[in-house]
Amino acid sequence: MTGKIRFDEQVVVITGAGAGLGRSHALDFARRGAKVVVNDLGGGGRGDGKSSEAADKVVEEIIQAGGEAVASYDSVEDGEAIIRTALDNFDRVDVLVNNAGILRDASFSKMTDEDWDLIYRVHALGAYKVTKAAWPIMLQQGYGRIINTTSAAGIYGNFGQSNYSFAKSGLIGLTNTLAIEGAKKGIKANVIAPVAGSRLTESILPKEVVEALKPEFVTPLVIKLCAQDSEETGSLFEVGAGWISRLRWERSKGVCFTPSGELSAEQIEAAWDQISDFSHAEHPRTMQDTFVPVFGNLGITM
Ligand code: NAI
Structure with a gap:
C-alpha cells in the first residue's frame, strides 16, 4: 500500500467543475491539499446562457471545508483566460482536467450546423485551448498532469451523437500525442471515458440509476493518474460505478x-x-x- 496521495503546493485547474464530475474532482483535489481553479461557464446543458453561480458554489464548499480555491467563469473556448486565473492567483499549473461538457443530441440527418459546431467548440476546441495555454507552463516547470474526458460514445459511436462522438474521439488522439510530446518533460496525459449520474445523463437514465452512479466513483481514478509519482501516460480508461478498465x-x-x-x-x-x-x-x-x-x-x- 502506497502513502496517501497529496497535492500540497500544487495548482489544479478543472474545467466544468461547477457540477457533476468536475465538482467531485475539485472537492477531492482540494481535500488533498491542492489549490483549485474551479472553472465553470454556468450555462444550460445544451450550451445556452451563463452564470457565476455554479463555480461560486463549489469554491464556497471548498473554502468551508478549509481548502483553497478560486472561481473562473470563462468558457473553455477562452482557455487563456482560465489559465491566467490560475497564474494570477497561484503562479503555476500542475494539473489540468479537461472536463467541461454539454450535449446537443440529434440523429445525423436532423443535426444542425449549430449542434455540430457548438459540441466541437466546447469539447474539442475547448480542451485544445485550455491545454494550449497550460502547455508552455508545464514544459517550463518540467512537470504536468493532464486528464481529458472522452466518452463511450467517442470510442464506440452512439445513435444521435455523431457530433459528440467526433469531438470526444478527437480527445483520445490529442491525449496520445500529448503523452508522446510530454514524455521527456515530465508531463503525463491520460484520457477517461466516465459513466456517472449528472445533468448530462439524468434525461436518459432512470432516477435511481442516476443517483447510484455517483461521480465520486470516477474521481479516484483521476486522482491516481495525477499523482506526482504516477508513471501512467497515453492510456485510456473506462470508469463508472466502481468499475475501472483499461483499453x-x-x-x-x-x-x-x-x-x-x-x-x-x-x-x-x-x-x-x-x-x-x-x-x-x-x-x-x-x-x-x-x-x-x-x-x-x-x-x-x-
Ligand atoms: P455536468 O453537466 O454535470 O457538468 C458539466 C459542466 O461543464 C457543467 O457545470 C457546465 O456548466 C460546464 N460547462 C459546459 N460548457 C462549458 C464551457 N464552455 N466552459 C466551461 N464550462 C462549461 O456533466 P458531467 O456528466 O459531469 O460531464 C462532465 C464531462 O464528462 C463532460 O465532458 C461529459 O461529456 C463527460 N462524460 C460524462 C458522462 C456521464 O455519464 N456523466 C459520460 C461520458 C462523458
Missing part, C-alpha cells in the same frame, strides 16, 4: 500480399477471413508498430 488497440495479424506491384480487390476478398482473424492478434502502441509490417512487406527493415 488498448487490437490488430489482427493481417495478411502480407506479395509486393509484386499489383494488388487486386479479388485477392483481398479471397483473404478476407484471414484479414479479419483475431486469433493471433497484436496490440500495437505506437506508429512504429504500423511501419514494421508495412515496410516489412517491402523487405525494408525499420
Whole structure:
C-alpha cells in the first residue's frame, strides 16, 4: 500500500467543475491539499446562457471545508483566460482536467450546423485551448498532469451523437500525442471515458440509476493518474460505478500480399477471413508498430 496521495503546493485547474464530475474532482483535489481553479461557464446543458453561480458554489464548499480555491467563469473556448486565473492567483499549473461538457443530441440527418459546431467548440476546441495555454507552463516547470474526458460514445459511436462522438474521439488522439510530446518533460496525459449520474445523463437514465452512479466513483481514478509519482501516460480508461478498465488497440495479424506491384480487390476478398482473424492478434502502441509490417512487406527493415 502506497502513502496517501497529496497535492500540497500544487495548482489544479478543472474545467466544468461547477457540477457533476468536475465538482467531485475539485472537492477531492482540494481535500488533498491542492489549490483549485474551479472553472465553470454556468450555462444550460445544451450550451445556452451563463452564470457565476455554479463555480461560486463549489469554491464556497471548498473554502468551508478549509481548502483553497478560486472561481473562473470563462468558457473553455477562452482557455487563456482560465489559465491566467490560475497564474494570477497561484503562479503555476500542475494539473489540468479537461472536463467541461454539454450535449446537443440529434440523429445525423436532423443535426444542425449549430449542434455540430457548438459540441466541437466546447469539447474539442475547448480542451485544445485550455491545454494550449497550460502547455508552455508545464514544459517550463518540467512537470504536468493532464486528464481529458472522452466518452463511450467517442470510442464506440452512439445513435444521435455523431457530433459528440467526433469531438470526444478527437480527445483520445490529442491525449496520445500529448503523452508522446510530454514524455521527456515530465508531463503525463491520460484520457477517461466516465459513466456517472449528472445533468448530462439524468434525461436518459432512470432516477435511481442516476443517483447510484455517483461521480465520486470516477474521481479516484483521476486522482491516481495525477499523482506526482504516477508513471501512467497515453492510456485510456473506462470508469463508472466502481468499475475501472483499461483499453488498448487490437490488430489482427493481417495478411502480407506479395509486393509484386499489383494488388487486386479479388485477392483481398479471397483473404478476407484471414484479414479479419483475431486469433493471433497484436496490440500495437505506437506508429512504429504500423511501419514494421508495412515496410516489412517491402523487405525494408525499420
Ligand atoms: P455536468 O453537466 O454535470 O457538468 C458539466 C459542466 O461543464 C457543467 O457545470 C457546465 O456548466 C460546464 N460547462 C459546459 N460548457 C462549458 C464551457 N464552455 N466552459 C466551461 N464550462 C462549461 O456533466 P458531467 O456528466 O459531469 O460531464 C462532465 C464531462 O464528462 C463532460 O465532458 C461529459 O461529456 C463527460 N462524460 C460524462 C458522462 C456521464 O455519464 N456523466 C459520460 C461520458 C462523458
